[in-house]
Structure formats: C-alpha cells, structure tokens
Amino acid sequence: MVDKLLIMVYSGFMNKTKEIIIFLLAVVFFTAIPSTFALAYQSAPIAITKAATFVTEKSAKLNGQVNPNEMTDTIQWFEWGISGQNNTLYETKRVRASGSNRNVMVNDTADIIGLAPKTQYFYRQVAENSRGKDFGQTVYFTTMALPPTPPELVIIETKDPKTIAETTAILEGYVSPHGDKATKAWFEWGQMQQLENRTIAKTVPANSGYFDSALTNLTPGTTYFYRIVAENSVGRVYGTARMFSTKGTPPPSEAPISQVLPSSPYGxxxxxxxxxxxxxxxxxxxxxxxxxxxxxxxxxxxxxxxxxxxxxxxxxxxxxxxxxxxxxxxxxxxxxxxxxxxxxxxxxxxxxxxxxxxxxxxxxxxxxxxxxxxxxxxxxxxxxxxxxxxxxxxxxxxxxxxxxxxxxxxxxxxxxxxxxxxxxxxxxxxxxxxxxxxxxxxxxxxxxxxxxxxxxxxxxxxxxxxxxxxxxxxxxxxxxxxxxxxxxxxxxxxSLWGWLLYIMVIVLAIIGIRKGREYYDRRKEEIASSGDEDDNVRLARMLPTSEETPIKA
Missing domain, CATH: 2.60.40.1510 (ntegrin, alpha v. Chain A, domain 3)
Known part of the structure; x- marks a missing residue:
C-alpha cells in the first residue's frame, strides 16, 4: 500500500498531476485531526463525589473517587463549605492521585474537624492534571447535635467560722452549684464526731458564692465539729469536717461516764x-x-x-x-x-x-x-x-x-x-x-x-x-x-492493790531497819569481845611463866 502510494506520488510529481497531490494531502489531514482530539479528551481526570461517613458533632470524613486516566501529574482534593454560604469555600490538602499511571477509579478520603454541631455542610471531589480539571457532584451532610449536658455535682468547701462567741457561732462554707437553681445547702454539727445536729436546708443562688448559717444555745468553752453539705438532682456531697471552740468558761464537768454506750463497730x-x-x-x-x-x-x-x-x-x-x-x-x-x-x-x-x-x-x-x-x-x-x-x-x-x-x-x-x-x-x-x-x-x-x-x-x-x-x-x-x-x-x-503494796513496803522497810540495827549491835559486841581475847594472848606471850624461869647455880 505504501509502496503503491509512493509510486503514485512520485508519478504525480513526475507527471505534475495536481489533483493527486491535493487528494493525498486531504486524506492525511482529515485522518490525523480526529486522533489528536480523541487523545486529549481521554487524558483529563474524572472526579466522583461519594457520601460522607463518620459524621459527628464536630467532624466528618469526606469520600470520593478519581480516575487519573494514566496521567501521573493528577492532583485531587475536596472543596467544602457551609450551606447558604456558597461564596466561602474551604479546601482540603491537595495530594497526588494514587495509581495515576492506570486508567481506573481510585478512592479518595479526607477528614475535616472543627465543625459546628447540628449544621449542614456541602462538599465535592475535585481532580486536575495537565490535560484538564473535573468537579464531582455536590453532596450535603449535617453534623450531629450535642448531647444534653448532664447536671454536675455541687462543689463545696467548709470554711472557718465567721464569728465565734460564748453561746453563738456563724458557720461559713463555699458552694458552686453550676447554675442549678434547685441546689440546697446546710451544715451538720455537734459535739460528737457523728455530727448529730443539722441546720435548716436553704436554697442557694445559681452562681457560686459563700453560704453561712448561725448556731445558737451553744455551751461556752466547748469544742464542736461541723461540715457543710449540699444536694442537687445528681446527688449529695459532704465537705471536710472542721472544729472550733466556743469562748468563755466551760460549766463544771459532770461525773465520769460509767454506763456502757453503744460503740461504733467500724472506723x-x-x-x-x-x-x-x-x-x-x-x-x-x-x-x-x-x-x-x-x-x-x-x-x-x-x-x-x-x-x-x-x-x-x-x-x-x-x-x-x-x-x-x-x-x-x-x-x-x-x-x-x-x-x-x-x-x-x-x-x-x-x-x-x-x-x-x-x-x-x-x-x-x-x-x-x-x-x-x-x-x-x-x-x-x-x-x-x-x-x-x-x-x-x-x-x-x-x-x-x-x-x-x-x-x-x-x-x-x-x-x-x-x-x-x-x-x-x-x-x-x-x-x-x-x-x-x-x-x-x-x-x-x-x-x-x-x-x-x-x-x-x-x-x-x-x-x-x-x-x-x-x-x-x-x-x-x-x-x-x-x-x-x-x-x-x-x-x-x-488503787486498793497499790495501797496494800504501799503499806507492805513500809512495814517491810521498818522491819528491815530494825533487823539491821540488831545485826549491827550484835556484830559490834562480837568484834569488841574478840579484841579483848587478842590482847590477853599477846600479854601472856610477852611475860614468861614460873616454869620457864631459869635456876642459877
């Protein structure tokens, strides 16, 4: 075919046949142009937007697909924004499409955070390479609403008493009800660790502040224990127990307790x-x-x-x-x-x-x-x-x-x-x-x-x-x-045993002193008599007897 065509061209040139030359040029032109256009259209990327997943109150995962059409320079990202504010667009990070050397659809995802709860958003997939740019369809999603905030426990603190007198005192504490207007507070107090008394419960303001209650008919010079207590719909909380002593002179103490009171089994x-x-x-x-x-x-x-x-x-x-x-x-x-x-x-x-x-x-x-x-x-x-x-x-x-x-x-x-x-x-x-x-x-x-x-x-x-x-x-x-x-x-x-032992010790001491005195006197007499005998013996040795006197001739 090529040989015949070359022969004809050569013959045309040789025969100067213009019709043949024009025909050949027309065939080459109309054959090359369609193939060039078809190659450019197939190389542009294809973008498809998928539904969002993992939607929470403040975040979501955007999904899409991109076909790079064997173009290695294909870039993909997402455009998104708040519904009703279409003039303001945000973009996710632009990344190179994976599998860009193939002609297949590749998944693309991106996480967005910092969203507003219970708000509608829109987004779309975007892909671009040197051959062109494509936008996926626009998809909408709505973030979840925040769960209702549960009420919190009251925060309280037992403070030092405001004033202390002989028979009165004003107790003070700190209460933070977290805006709960139904919060009530009171004080537990008493002379015993069990805090057997309590003041009247009062409703506290919604804002944090100090809370006080007055005590009357107290005993002068007496130690009392107290703590603040508060309660709301969540539960009751207790402050740290503290103590104070009233002023003045205490009354005369009663006789020591002899009866057996019920004891606390556990500490x-x-x-x-x-x-x-x-x-x-x-x-x-x-x-x-x-x-x-x-x-x-x-x-x-x-x-x-x-x-x-x-x-x-x-x-x-x-x-x-x-x-x-x-x-x-x-x-x-x-x-x-x-x-x-x-x-x-x-x-x-x-x-x-x-x-x-x-x-x-x-x-x-x-x-x-x-x-x-x-x-x-x-x-x-x-x-x-x-x-x-x-x-x-x-x-x-x-x-x-x-x-x-x-x-x-x-x-x-x-x-x-x-x-x-x-x-x-x-x-x-x-x-x-x-x-x-x-x-x-x-x-x-x-x-x-x-x-x-x-x-x-x-x-x-x-x-x-x-x-x-x-x-x-x-x-x-x-x-x-x-x-x-x-x-x-x-x-x-x-104690009785102590007195008996005390008397026994005194008696024994007296007897011991007397026995010691007698022993001392007896020993003294023995030593004195022993000394007299020794003197007589020495004198007899110094003076010779009549039997030992020599007779002179």
Missing part, C-alpha cells in the same frame, strides 16, 4: 474496734486537749523507779486559763514495770509510729506512715483524740480515715497538726491508720512524725506520746495544785 479504715464518740462536754483548748475541773491523779509511787515522771500542762481558753494536771502515760518497757503498773493502777496505753518502706528516701518522693494506738486502762475514757504532727518537709497527700482527720487551726505553715477525733475509749480499744505524704526538696531521708493520744478518764487527763516521755514541763502553780489535790508529789497509789 474510717473499716477495722472493727470498740470506740465511739463521747457526749460529755469538755473545755476546748488551743492545742485541742479538753480541760477538766475534776481532781486529777498524780504520778504513781513506783513510777519513779520506772523513769516515768509525772508531767502537767496548762490549758488556756479564750477568756480564762485553767491548770490541768496531765500525766504522761507512755508505756515503759520491761515485765517488772508492767507488773508495777498493774498493781499500782498505772497506765498501759501506747502509741506506735511505723515508717513503711526504705529509710533512704530521696527528695520529692512519696512516704507512708502507719500509726496505731492501744488503750488498755480498765476505766472508760472520753473526749479522746489522736494528734499527728507532720514536719514542714512532708506535704500531706491523703489517708485512709474516710475524711475523719481535721486540720487544727493555726497550723497553716511549717509543722501541721492533724486531729483524729476518737471520743470514747474502752479497755482494749485499738486502731491503725495510714498517712501518705510527699517529701519536699529540703527533706533529708525519711522525716519523723509525732503522734499523741489525749483522753480523759476517772483518774484525770492523760497524754500518751509516741516520742519522748514527759515532754510537758509542770509549772510551779501546777505542782502546788497537784499537791493540793491530796496526791502529795506523786508518792501515793490510786
């Missing part, structure tokens, strides 16, 4: 123990130790031999000062001392502090202290409390007392004193608790803590110290007061 650490709170009123003091106007027992007679000197402490109120004799009753070691304590009616209670873990503790490390007390006295004690002093280089984190610990007023900086109200103690009462803390940068090793058990029973006010015995120094006035109570300076026992 904050879910440990069964026969301890309850006491209902007896006592004078509050700055250090949390209730005062007493009853005559207190001085130190035991044999306490001098077991190195347990009696100590006294002064309890000061807001308007008056009382002298309260406080016997240090830290348990001494050794079986002999225990026997003397049993016979003489001495204390057998103790407080133990254990450091949990290694003693090599670096700075900014957690530490744990395990504190336990054991009350062994036969008489029932009331107004008991455990005072725990944390040093300045330990930051309090928490404990296992179920929010029973109270931070003592006036200990906001440096050493901090926490109070565990116990109330009533019976013989055998015991409890173990744990405190977690974090050492500061100034801590060196495992810092020491201090714990003190304070209580009052038939023999007076007592202190069981976990550290040094007799840390409180008696004043001269307290020594005189102790002597005026009929206790001398600590040489008289406080």
């Amino acid at each position: 904050g650490d879910n440990t069964a123990r026969p301890t309850t709170s006491s209902g007896a009123s006592a004078a509050g003091s700055s250090n949390g130790l209730p005062g007493s106007s009853t005559a207190n027992r001085p130190g035991d007679f044999f306490g001098l031999f077991s190195k347990k000197p009696a100590s006294t402490g002064a309890t000061s109120g807001s308007n008056t000062t009382q002298s309260t004799q406080t016997a240090s009753v830290a348990e001494a070691s050794g079986p002999i001392t225990s026997i003397w304590n049993t016979l003489m009616g001495g204390s057998k209670s103790n407080v133990v502090i254990e450091k949990v873990g290694s003693t090599d503790v670096p700075a900014h490390s957690p530490v744990e202290y395990r504190i336990a007390y054991h009350y062994r006295e036969p008489s029932v004690a009331s107004d008991a409390m455990l005072l725990i002093v944390l040093p300045s280089d330990v930051v309090y984190i928490g404990d296992n007392t179920n929010n029973e610990l109270l931070l003592q007023e006036g200990t906001g900086s440096g050493e901090r004193t926490y109070i565990l109200p116990i109330g009533r103690l019976e013989e055998g009462s015991t409890r173990t608790m744990s405190i977690l803390g974090m050492t500061t940068g100034s801590a060196g090793g495992f810092p020491d803590v201090h714990a003190t058990l304070r209580y009052q029973n038939a023999t007076g006010a007592h202190v069981v110290d976990s550290g040094e015995v007799g840390t409180e120094t008696p004043t001269p006035e307290q020594q005189v007061a102790a002597s005026g109570n009929g206790g001398g300076i600590g040489f008289l026992p406080s």
Whole structure:
C-alpha cells in the first residue's frame, strides 16, 4: 500500500498531476485531526463525589473517587463549605492521585474537624492534571447535635467560722452549684464526731458564692465539729469536717461516764474496734486537749523507779486559763514495770509510729506512715483524740480515715497538726491508720512524725506520746495544785492493790531497819569481845611463866 502510494506520488510529481497531490494531502489531514482530539479528551481526570461517613458533632470524613486516566501529574482534593454560604469555600490538602499511571477509579478520603454541631455542610471531589480539571457532584451532610449536658455535682468547701462567741457561732462554707437553681445547702454539727445536729436546708443562688448559717444555745468553752453539705438532682456531697471552740468558761464537768454506750463497730479504715464518740462536754483548748475541773491523779509511787515522771500542762481558753494536771502515760518497757503498773493502777496505753518502706528516701518522693494506738486502762475514757504532727518537709497527700482527720487551726505553715477525733475509749480499744505524704526538696531521708493520744478518764487527763516521755514541763502553780489535790508529789497509789503494796513496803522497810540495827549491835559486841581475847594472848606471850624461869647455880 505504501509502496503503491509512493509510486503514485512520485508519478504525480513526475507527471505534475495536481489533483493527486491535493487528494493525498486531504486524506492525511482529515485522518490525523480526529486522533489528536480523541487523545486529549481521554487524558483529563474524572472526579466522583461519594457520601460522607463518620459524621459527628464536630467532624466528618469526606469520600470520593478519581480516575487519573494514566496521567501521573493528577492532583485531587475536596472543596467544602457551609450551606447558604456558597461564596466561602474551604479546601482540603491537595495530594497526588494514587495509581495515576492506570486508567481506573481510585478512592479518595479526607477528614475535616472543627465543625459546628447540628449544621449542614456541602462538599465535592475535585481532580486536575495537565490535560484538564473535573468537579464531582455536590453532596450535603449535617453534623450531629450535642448531647444534653448532664447536671454536675455541687462543689463545696467548709470554711472557718465567721464569728465565734460564748453561746453563738456563724458557720461559713463555699458552694458552686453550676447554675442549678434547685441546689440546697446546710451544715451538720455537734459535739460528737457523728455530727448529730443539722441546720435548716436553704436554697442557694445559681452562681457560686459563700453560704453561712448561725448556731445558737451553744455551751461556752466547748469544742464542736461541723461540715457543710449540699444536694442537687445528681446527688449529695459532704465537705471536710472542721472544729472550733466556743469562748468563755466551760460549766463544771459532770461525773465520769460509767454506763456502757453503744460503740461504733467500724472506723474510717473499716477495722472493727470498740470506740465511739463521747457526749460529755469538755473545755476546748488551743492545742485541742479538753480541760477538766475534776481532781486529777498524780504520778504513781513506783513510777519513779520506772523513769516515768509525772508531767502537767496548762490549758488556756479564750477568756480564762485553767491548770490541768496531765500525766504522761507512755508505756515503759520491761515485765517488772508492767507488773508495777498493774498493781499500782498505772497506765498501759501506747502509741506506735511505723515508717513503711526504705529509710533512704530521696527528695520529692512519696512516704507512708502507719500509726496505731492501744488503750488498755480498765476505766472508760472520753473526749479522746489522736494528734499527728507532720514536719514542714512532708506535704500531706491523703489517708485512709474516710475524711475523719481535721486540720487544727493555726497550723497553716511549717509543722501541721492533724486531729483524729476518737471520743470514747474502752479497755482494749485499738486502731491503725495510714498517712501518705510527699517529701519536699529540703527533706533529708525519711522525716519523723509525732503522734499523741489525749483522753480523759476517772483518774484525770492523760497524754500518751509516741516520742519522748514527759515532754510537758509542770509549772510551779501546777505542782502546788497537784499537791493540793491530796496526791502529795506523786508518792501515793490510786488503787486498793497499790495501797496494800504501799503499806507492805513500809512495814517491810521498818522491819528491815530494825533487823539491821540488831545485826549491827550484835556484830559490834562480837568484834569488841574478840579484841579483848587478842590482847590477853599477846600479854601472856610477852611475860614468861614460873616454869620457864631459869635456876642459877
């Protein structure tokens, strides 16, 4: 075919036939133009828009398909916007189409975030290469609506009382109801840890603010416990329990409680123990130790031999000062001392502090202290409390007392004193608790803590110290007061067995003195007679007898 055509062209040129040349040029032109147009149309990309998926309140996934038509420079992206605002378009990131060297449909996706809830949006797929640009159809979707916001629990905080007088006080707390106008708040209060009283519940404003309630008919010079409580449709919340002492002089103390009150079977650490709170009123003091106007027992007679000197402490109120004799009753070691304590009616209670873990503790490390007390006295004690002093280089984190610990007023900086109200103690009462803390940068090793058990029973006010015995120094006035109570300076026992033993010791001492005197006199006579015999023997040896005199011739 080509050969024939060339022959004809050559013949045409040779024969100068114009008709043949024009015909051949027309055939070549009309054959080449359609093929050129067809190649350009097939190389332009094809874009298709698919439905959006994973539509949430603030995000969605856009889907589409692109056919690059074997063009490696094909780029794909999405255009989108808010319905009704068609003049404002947003674009996703432009990326090169995958599989661009093939003539197939390829999936394309893009995630958009930061959308408005419950709003209609539109979008479309776009693809472009050097041969052309294509737009997919416009698709719409609507974001989901936000779920209804559930109401939140009330946020509360127990504050210090606004005012404190002898028989009245105004309690204060902070309440944040989160706009809930149906929130109510009140205070629980009382002389016992169970907080047996409550104020009238009042509706608080929707905005956060302070809440207060007035207490009347209080007892002067008495310690009270209180906390704020709030409730809404979600539930009830309780603030941290705190304590305060009314001003003035407390009334005369009643006789020691002798009846058996129902005891609390469980404490904050879910440990069964026969301890309850006491209902007896006592004078509050700055250090949390209730005062007493009853005559207190001085130190035991044999306490001098077991190195347990009696100590006294002064309890000061807001308007008056009382002298309260406080016997240090830290348990001494050794079986002999225990026997003397049993016979003489001495204390057998103790407080133990254990450091949990290694003693090599670096700075900014957690530490744990395990504190336990054991009350062994036969008489029932009331107004008991455990005072725990944390040093300045330990930051309090928490404990296992179920929010029973109270931070003592006036200990906001440096050493901090926490109070565990116990109330009533019976013989055998015991409890173990744990405190977690974090050492500061100034801590060196495992810092020491201090714990003190304070209580009052038939023999007076007592202190069981976990550290040094007799840390409180008696004043001269307290020594005189102790002597005026009929206790001398600590040489008289406080029980029947003690008195019997005391008399037996005196009798034995008198008998011993008399026997010693007799033995001394008898021995003296024996030595004197023995000395006379020795003198006669020496004299006989020096003077010769008549038998030994020589006869002269």
